[in-house]
Amino acid sequence: MSNPDSPNTPLENLLSAVTDALIAGDSNLDSIVNQYGVPRAEVNHLLWIIRRLHVTFVGVQPSEKFVRRLKQDLMGSRRRGIFYQIRHLPPRIQIVAGITLIIGLMFVQRRRTVADEVQESQEMAALQTHSQ
Structure with a gap:
């Protein structure tokens, strides 16, 4: 041009x-x-x-949901929580996210349990050395 x-x-x-x-x-x-x-x-x-x-070309009107979400994206609306974001994902992704969350929580719990067991064994060893 x-x-x-x-x-x-x-x-x-x-x-x-x-x-x-x-x-x-x-x-x-x-x-x-x-x-x-x-x-x-x-x-x-x-x-x-x-x-x-x-x-x-024919005129197309966007859906109300699309317009609302576009406005939120462009206007920088307040951030939503993780559960709100997951809720709007496709079902398969929601399942994967849920499984990942459960595995993550199990991992954290397992680390705490192992750390508690190590601390207990150290305390027991310290008590046994003091009692002798």
């Missing part, structure tokens, strides 16, 4: 006007093309592409 520092070219302005007219429902593009002084042969293939895109 053109240099970002330079003003729009007549061709760019024409294409913008044609696109706006099609979106607004105006199908008389000849008058728009004549306003910009761009040779018709130069724009015919571009007009054809714009018309095809206009017919092909």
Whole structure:
């Protein structure tokens, strides 16, 4: 296209006007093309592409859930807890997260149990040496 520092070219302005007219429902593009002084042969293939895109693309409305989550993401809404985040994951991922959480808790408990056993054995050894 053109240099970002330079003003729009007549061709760019024409294409913008044609696109706006099609979106607004105006199908008389000849008058728009004549306003910009761009040779018709130069724009015919571009007009054809714009018309095809206009017919092909259909308007889609996003779901309310998508809009709400996008707004939360963009606005930086307050952080939710880990359970809130897990709840919005797919079911298979929720199961894996739950299993991982249980394994992690078991690991922490096991470390505490082993540490307690080591401490008890050291205390017993210290008591036995003092009693002798």
